[in-house]
Amino acid sequence: MITEQVKRQFIQIVGAENYDDSKAGRLVYSYDATPNFQSLPDAVIAPRNTKEVSEIVKICNEHRIPIVPRGSGTNLCAGTCPTEGGIVIIFKHMNRILEIDEENLTVTVQPGVITLDLIQAVEAKGLFYPPDPSSMKISTIGGNINENSGGLRGLKYGVTRDYVMALEVVLANGDIIRTGGKLAKDVAGYDLTRLFVGSEGTLGIITEATLKLIPMPETKKTMLALYEDLEAAARSVSAIIANKIIPTTLEFLDQPTLQVVESFVNIGLPTDVKAVLLIEQDGPKEVVERDMKAMARICREQHAISVQVAKTEEEANNLRTARRSALSALARLKPTTILEDATVPRSQIANMVKAINDIAKKYNVNICTFGHAGDGNLHPTCPTDVRDKDELHRVEQAFEDIFAKAIELGGTITGEHGVGVMKAPYLEWKLGKEGIAAMQAIKRALDPNNIMNPGKVFAKSTRKRVVVTR
Amino acid sequence: MKNEQLIQQQFQARMNEDELLNCMRCGFCLPTCPTYIESGFQESHSPRGRIALMKAVVDGLIEPDEDVERSLQLCLGCRACEPVCPSGVRYGHLLEEARDIIAQHKTYSPIVRFIRHIVFKQLFPHPKRMRMLTALIGFYQRSGLQALVRKLGLLRVLPNHLAMMEKVLPNVPTWKQMNERPTHIEAETKRKKRVAFFSGCLMDTMFMDTNDATMKLLQLAGCDIVIPPTQTCCGALHGHSGEKADAKTLAKQNIEAFEALDVDYIVTNAGGCGAFLIEYDHLLKDDPIWAERAKSFVAKIKDVSVILVELGFHLEGWRLPEQIVTYQDSCHLRNVMKTANEPRLLLQSISGVEFREMKDADRCCGSAGIYNIIEPDMSMQVLDYKMAQVKQTKATTIVTANPGCLLQMKLGIEREGLTNVRAVHLVELLLEAVEATKEANEPVKQTG
Ligand SMILES: Cc1cc2nc3c(=O)[nH]c(=O)nc-3n(C[C@H](O)[C@H](O)[C@H](O)COP(=O)(O)OP(=O)(O)OC[C@H]3O[C@@H](n4cnc5c(N)ncnc54)[C@H](O)[C@@H]3O)c2cc1C
Ligand code: SF4
Ligand code: SF4
Numbered sequence: 001m002i003t004e005q006v007k008r009q010f011i012q013i014v015g016a017e018n019y020d021d022s023k024a025g026r027l028v029y030s031y032d033a034t035p036n037f038q039s040l041p042d043a044v045i046a047p048r049n050t051k052e053v054s055e056i057v058k059i060c061n062e063h064r065i066p067i068v069p070r071g072s073g074t075n076l077c078a079g080t081c082p083t084e085g086g087i088v089i090i091f092k093h094m095n096r097i098l099e100i101d102e103e104n105l106t107v108t109v110q111p112g113v114i115t116l117d118l119i120q121a122v123e124a125k126g127l128f129y130p131p132d133p134s135s136m137k138i139s140t141i142g143g144n145i146n147e148n149s150g151g152l153r154g155l156k157y158g159v160t161r162d163y164v165m166a167l168e169v170v171l172a173n174g175d176i177i178r179t180g181g182k183l184a185k186d187v188a189g190y191d192l193t194r195l196f197v198g199s200e201g202t203l204g205i206i207t208e209a210t211l212k213l214i215p216m217p218e219t220k221k222t223m224l225a226l227y228e229d230l231e232a233a234a235r236s237v238s239a240i241i242a243n244k245i246i247p248t249t250l251e252f253l254d255q256p257t258l259q260v261v262e263s264f265v266n267i268g269l270p271t272d273v274k275a276v277l278l279i280e281q282d283g284p285k286e287v288v289e290r291d292m293k294a295m296a297r298i299c300r301e302q303h304a305i306s307v308q309v310a311k312t313e314e315e316a317n318n319l320r321t322a323r324r325s326a327l328s329a330l331a332r333l334k335p336t337t338i339l340e341d342a343t344v345p346r347s348q349i350a351n352m353v354k355a356i357n358d359i360a361k362k363y364n365v366n367i368c369t370f371g372h373a374g375d376g377n378l379h380p381t382c383p384t385d386v387r388d389k390d391e392l393h394r395v396e397q398a399f400e401d402i403f404a405k406a407i408e409l410g411g412t413i414t415g416e417h418g419v420g421v422m423k424a425p426y427l428e429w430k431l432g433k434e435g436i437a438a439m440q441a442i443k444r445a446l447d448p449n450n451i452m453n454p455g456k457v458f459a460k461s462t463r464k465r466v467v468v469t470r
Numbered sequence: 471m472k473n474e475q476l477i478q479q480q481f482q483a484r485m486n487e488d489e490l491l492n493c494m495r496c497g498f499c500l501p502t503c504p505t506y507i508e509s510g511f512q513e514s515h516s517p518r519g520r521i522a523l524m525k526a527v528v529d530g531l532i533e534p535d536e537d538v539e540r541s542l543q544l545c546l547g548c549r550a551c552e553p554v555c556p557s558g559v560r561y562g563h564l565l566e567e568a569r570d571i572i573a574q575h576k577t578y579s580p581i582v583r584f585i586r587h588i589v590f591k592q593l594f595p596h597p598k599r600m601r602m603l604t605a606l607i608g609f610y611q612r613s614g615l616q617a618l619v620r621k622l623g624l625l626r627v628l629p630n631h632l633a634m635m636e637k638v639l640p641n642v643p644t645w646k647q648m649n650e651r652p653t654h655i656e657a658e659t660k661r662k663k664r665v666a667f668f669s670g671c672l673m674d675t676m677f678m679d680t681n682d683a684t685m686k687l688l689q690l691a692g693c694d695i696v697i698p699p700t701q702t703c704c705g706a707l708h709g710h711s712g713e714k715a716d717a718k719t720l721a722k723q724n725i726e727a728f729e730a731l732d733v734d735y736i737v738t739n740a741g742g743c744g745a746f747l748i749e750y751d752h753l754l755k756d757d758p759i760w761a762e763r764a765k766s767f768v769a770k771i772k773d774v775s776v777i778l779v780e781l782g783f784h785l786e787g788w789r790l791p792e793q794i795v796t797y798q799d800s801c802h803l804r805n806v807m808k809t810a811n812e813p814r815l816l817l818q819s820i821s822g823v824e825f826r827e828m829k830d831a832d833r834c835c836g837s838a839g840i841y842n843i844i845e846p847d848m849s850m851q852v853l854d855y856k857m858a859q860v861k862q863t864k865a866t867t868i869v870t871a872n873p874g875c876l877l878q879m880k881l882g883i884e885r886e887g888l889t890n891v892r893a894v895h896l897v898e899l900l901l902e903a904v905e906a907t908k909e910a911n912e913p914v915k916q917t918g
Contacts, residue, residue, distance in 0.1 A: 024537035027526050028519035033495045038531070073513075074497045092511040114501070138497040264556045328496040328556030335491035386491070 002042045002087070006063055010045060010087075013055045018046040018093070029088040032073040032080045033135075034422060035336050036386055041068065041082035048093045050168060050176060050207040057205065057451075058174035060087065066454050069201040071112070071143030074135045076339065077420025079147070079200050083455045089205065091142055097121055098208070104182045105213045106165060111142025111206050118211075127213040130157035133416075134324035142206050148198030150416040152280075152320060155374035156248045157214075159416065161197045168208035169196055172447040182210060195442070200418050201453040203446050217282035220248070221292050222316035223309040225277040225299040226270050230254060230357065230369075233275040234350035236302040237373045240279075241346050243298060245291050249280035250374025251323050252353075257370045257381075260329040267318045273305065277373065278323050280316075326370045327381065333368075334383035336392075340399050342406035343377040343415030355405045356380045363398040365391065377415035400463065403429060424459035473575055477534045480571040481527045486564065490525040493518065493559045499551035504834045505544055508851045514541045517551035517561055524568050534572065542568055544848055546841055547710055548801035548834035553808075562806070563752060566709055573712020590713045594671055594703045595720055604675035605645040631846045631881070638880035643678040655685055655695040662692035662781055666733040666770075668724075670743050671703035677873045683897040684739040684774050690904065691781040695737075701727040706746035709753065710839050721750045722760060725767045736770045737777055739897060741803025741872035742839065747771050748807055773803055774897060775812035775871065784819035788903035789910060795899070796828045796865035798835055798856070798879060800872035813871055813896050820903045826863040830855075835870075837878030849878075850885075857882040860891070868893040 002010075002021070011019045020026070021043040030040045042065075047053045060067050066086025073080050082088055091112030098108045100122060107122055107129065115136040122129050132151035133139055139149070145167075150159040166180035169192075180186060180193040196203055227233040237250055253261070254275045262269040270276060277299065281291045296307040310316040331337040344352045353369065356378070360367040371378035380402060382395045403413045403426055413419075413426045428436055440458060443450075499517040500506050506516035513519040520541055526532045542565065549562045578586065593599050610616050626633070651674065665688060673681050688695055701724050705717035724747070728736055738744035748771045750764040778784065795817055804810045810832070818825045836842055836852030860868060860882070868883075870876045870893065879893035894902075 022537050023532045023535060024514055024523060024541060027532050028513040028516075028522055031495055031522060033497065035494065040531075072497050072500070073495070095511075135496065135498075138500050261556075264558065325498075325556035328494055328498055329558075331492060331494035331496075331557035335488055337494050 001085075002065065003063075006059060006065070007043070009059055010043070010056065013052050014045055014047055018048070020044045029070065029073070029080075029090070030082065032075050032078060034076050034078040034081065034420070035338055037078040037081040037083070037421065039081055039083045040085070041088040042085050044088045044090060046090050046092050050170065053089065053170045053205055053207055054174045054176055056087070056089065057170050057172065060451050061172055061174060061449055064449055064451060067205070067451055068453055069142065069146070069205050071140030071146075072114075072135075072138045074139050075143060075147055075418060075420065076341070077200075077414070077418040077422040079418055079420035079453070079456055081421065083421055086451070086454075091140065094207065095140075100125055100127070100213075101182065102127070105215075106182050106210050107213055108208065108210045109141050110208060111140060111145075113141045115139050115141060115144055122213055123216065126216050128216045129163065129211060129213055131160045131163060134327065141209060141211070145197055145206055145209060146200050147416065147418045150372060150375060150377065152249045152251060152323065152372070154372055155250050156246050156282075161194065163212045164193055164197050164209060165212050166210035167193055167196055167206055169204040169206055171204045172449065172452050176207075180210070198418070200420060200456055202443060202457050203452060205452075219285045219288050220280060220282035220316070221288050221309065222249075222278070222280045222319055223292060223296065223307055224270075224319060225279060225296070225304040225307045226273045227275045227277075227304055228273060229303065230275045230353050231350050232303045233277055234353040234373065236277060236299045236304065237349050238347050239298050239302055240295050241374070243294065245294060247279055247281045247291065247295060247374065249278060251278040251371070252276075252373035252378070253278070253323065253326060253370040254368060256333075256366075256368040257326050257330060260332050260368075261322050261326055263332070264325055264329045265318065265322045267322060269322060277304075278319055323370070327379065330368055330381050330383055334385055336384050336386045337381060338384060338395055338399070339379050339381040340402055341377065341379060341414040341417040342402050342411060343375065344406050344409045344411030346374065346376045348409040348411065349373055349376055349378070351409060352376075352378060352406065352411070356402060359398050359401045359405070362401070363394040365395050365398050367398070372415075375415065376411065400426075419457045421456060424457055425461065425463040427457065427459065428462040473577070474533045474535065477571055477575045478527055478530065480575070481524070481534065481568070484567055484571060485524060485528050486567070487528065489560060489564055490521060490528065492557050493521045493525075494557055495522070496556070499555050499561075502550045502554050502833070504546060504548065504550070504836070504852050505848060508848060508855070509544075515544055520545060521559065521561065521564065524564055539572055542572065544845060546801075546834050546836070546838040546852070548838060549805040550801060550832065550834060553805055566714070569710070569712040570714040571712075586711075586713075590708055590711070590716055594707060595716065597671060597674070597702060600671045600675045600703075601645065601648040604642050604648060607639065607676070608642045608644055611639075611641060631842065631850060634881055634884050635843075635877070638877055638884055640676060640679070642676050648675055648678065651697065651699075652685075653697050653699055655689060655697075657692045657694050658689040659692045661694055663734045663777070664694045664696070664732065665735045665737050665777065666696045666698065666728055666731050668701065668704070668728075668736055668738045668743065668747065669697055670738075670740055672873055673740055673743070677895075680739060680873065680895045680897060683895070683901040684737070687778060687783065687897055687900055687904070688737065688774065691778055691783045693777070693781070696731055696733060698727040698731065704743040704746045706742050707839060709746060714753070717746075718753060721753055721764070725750065725760070725763050728770075729763060729767060733770065735772045735777060736767070737772060737774050739774045739871075739895070741773070741800030741807065741809075742874055744771060744773050745802030745806035771807075773807055773809045773812070773871070775816055776809055778900070779812045779815055783900075784816050787907070788820045788900070789907045790820050790822040790899075790903045791906065792822050792824070793867050794824045794826055794863065794865045795867045795869055796826050796860060796863045797831060798828070798860075798868055798870045798875055799832045800870060800875050801834050801838070803871050804832055813869070816896065816900060817869060820900075826865055828859040828863045828865070830859055835875050835878045835882070837874040839874060842878060842881075853878060853882050853885070857886050861886070861888075866891050867899065869896050869899055870894075871896045
């Protein structure tokens with residue numbers, strides 16, 4: 001609850017035009033891209049600079065008002081759903097690229113910068129920022145950092161975490177701290193930068209970030225390998241890596257996914273095969289060519305029925321766009337689209353694909369699968385309907401089985417989408433009681449009043465662990 | 471309060487819940503929405519936000535209060551959010567239904583009610599009255615009255631954007647010209663197709679020159695043309711302003727006017743009309759008999775640019791004096807009729823034309839039907855962005871494919887004081903090329 005007096009204080013800080021507690025204004029920040037989650041905040045505040053953020057946080061700390069920092073609300077774990085009310089802080093004013101440092105190869109940005117805008121700005125200077133989540137045309141850097149997002153280029157270049165060098169953070173008590181720096185080496189104290197990456201807004205508010213850049217790779221090639229058999233495609237992934245090749249991109253799409261994606265992009269994707277791998281390599285020309293040849297050979301050895309190399313950059317780009325629209329395109333099939341993010345060691349990817357299919361059969365649900373196969377990160381996706389309670393229940397059971405299987409194979413419940421509210425009940429499966437306790441200790445130390453995105457990451461109760469007998 | 475409850479009930483009864491649920495809130499549409507961008511990234515002025523608001527009204531989470539209405543009102547209806555939506559949400563249909571419900575329950579002030587009545591019921595559905603109104607404008611323009619009014623600065627009483635609008639109106643045809651419209655025209659070259667022409671209400675009065683140019687080009691491309699006199703206004707204005715019942719009546723009249731004709735296509739030359747015609751099947755979906763009839767009607771609708779390209783008009787070596795040309799997409803032509811390449815292809819085929827694509831050519835210009843009259847602030851903000859992109863190209867000719875866009879571009883030129891830039895409809899430029907080419911060829915013929 002926000003009292004009149006507190007409201008006046010907020011308005012004094014940001015101005016009336018940046019404080020919105022109208023019903024409609026709150027409603028449009030009551031959701032994110034996660035299905036079945038909605039809850040109204042008490043107000044939405046748009047600070048203009050770090051100082052204003054700090055002042056807002058101080059008031060919230062004093063009055064125990066929950067804070068939900070929000071980028072573009074594209075996360076898939078209900079991470080920005082204001083489940084406990086309070087205020088949503090948005091960064092529409094804090095969306096500038098502050099500096100591109102060509103000597104140190106860094107870029108410094110405010111949290112509201114759109115990922116793709118950043119990528120394009122640095123590419124204009126011949127530099128490269130690899131993390132490219134499929135949502136990059138709308139996701140923000142603040143969101144990427146807090147979810148530690150991955151992307152199509154993750155296999156070779158790593159995820160957002162690998163590019164965050166320094167942060168400016170407003171802590172729950174209003175203190176402004178700076179972590180890290182434009183430094184290749186730095187061991188002065190704990191690595192707080194890494195602590196904040198992936199913290200889902202539960203430890204502090206990121207108000208500035210310095211990110212690492214690398215030189216643009218010289219060339220890039222893209223190809224598509226087609227399969228009549230899902231597991232053959234998955235086996236190819238492990239085989240490529242076992243052959244000591246690390247491609248930029250190694251993405252998997254099954255037939256149902258291909259079909260819906262094609263109906264959106266209309267670029268002539270093969271819809272009559274059971275699965276495809278989208279493979280890319282970049283780097284010096286000779287290396288790219290050598291690797292592409294070797295990978296094509298490996299795919300054929302694993303029974304790919306054909307391997308097609310994109311002839312133009314436009315064709316390659318179409319293939320990437322197609323892959324990026326997979327999730328939203330699957331939403332065409334049914335009113336509700338529930339997806340998961342199970343991740344296993346790369347060597348286990350074929351086993352995981354098989355397990356997903358078996359589990360789908362067991363519960364009689366339709367599961368489409370695509371994902372960053374090279375990262376061992378699959379997105380089994382279930383088109384369903386929230387109004388069909390019976391099916392929804394079976395979907396839930398199927399996904400629990402999938403989590404359990406992933407952990408059994410040495411994997412995790414979420415590779416890149418985060419815990420949020422969605423997966424909080426399962427976190428203990430991965431971390432154990434002690435792991436949770438350690439994390440909670442950190443949370444309590446930095447945010448004793450639990451105002452920073454409360455209700456996320458840590459669940460009130462843990463799901464009973466299902467035992468998979470297979 | 472009572473009214474809000476009624477609206478809420480209607481939302482529950484009439485909004486397509488599957489379509490609302492189909493939005494998975496991925497946000498992929500946000501970067502293409504002009505009102506989201508121009509409002510400084512306010513979710514309530516984004517497609518995702520608007521869909522969420524409509525859904526929340528259906529779910530009973532909020533009342534359809536002023537802010538909800540405002541959000542829906544400020545939408546341009548440009549439908550740029552549709553082609554980019556991987557889930558295939560038909561936002562335009564949701565918006566139309568929601569606006570209709572709100573309009574039906576809204577208590578407009580007596581003056582607004584009067585204006586809406588005149589415009590929607592008394593004027594647009596009646597071709598003859600449209601001609602009379604245009605004739606009045608013609609009288610105003612030709613009698614010296616316009617000159618006098620301008621000289622005396624009488625238009626100062628109007629808001630700035632309306633006063634400028636007066637300046638950019640085309641020189642309209644006379645009463646006699648409007649009443650002598652053809653109903654049949656034969657191909658001028660070897661006959662390849664037989665088409666019907668949808669002449670439109672505004673197009674056949676205020677923009678008669680554009681219609682004439684369209685027919686001339688079709689003739690040259692080898693079309694026999696039928697122009698059924700019983701056709702009427704397409705109803706787009708009604709449909710987009712919450713007067714759906716009237717739109718349906720007009721739709722039926724048009725289907726009747728065209729369905730008996732033995733033609734390959736029904737040709738349109740205004741993106742706004744074409745897009746509405748091509749969705750008659752959706753408009754009439756709850757009426758099984760008419761829905762079927764609408765389907766065959768819809769299957770024949772094509773923009774003139776598509777037909778010209780199909781008939782190879784762009785391969786004939788047309789020429790124009792050297793000029794830089796840029797093209798502003800008509801939102802509805804692009805996003806609903808899915809026609810974007812053909813106009814560009816036609817322009818690029820003219821020698822002498824240096825075609826320069828402007829940045830965000832596919833973004834709305836802010837005209838959006840009568841939007842620029844009722845939402846001048848947002849409309850002018852959107853237009854200013856557009857003109858900045860135009861200037862970047864250094865184009866002297868801006869081409870559009872819809873009368874509303876054309877007026878808006880002219881308004882933009884006027885606002886920016888760009889004296890050496892003109893805005894024309896695609897067909898007018900094409901006809902200009904035809905004439906220029908002929909002129910250039912004639913002396914050659916004499917000597918050769
Ligand atoms: C279609 C689709 C495809 C996707 N593809 C990918 C993919 O390929 N890879 C991937 O990793 N993810 C993907 N995602 C998930 C999502 O896009 C990412 O998690 C993204 O990083 C979220 O960015 P955002 O700006 O929308 O953040 P939000 O969703 O607004 O926020 C995400 C989290 O960050 C916190 N946060 C945001 N800004 C700040 C800040 N300044 N300070 C502190 N906390 C903050 C929020 O509280 C929340 O916990 C996809 C999502 C969709 C809908
Ligand atoms: S309308 Fe389409 S693109 Fe926009 S948020 Fe909804 S699903 Fe995504
Ligand atoms: S129709 Fe245009 S203005 Fe309206 S929500 Fe869609 S993109 Fe935005």
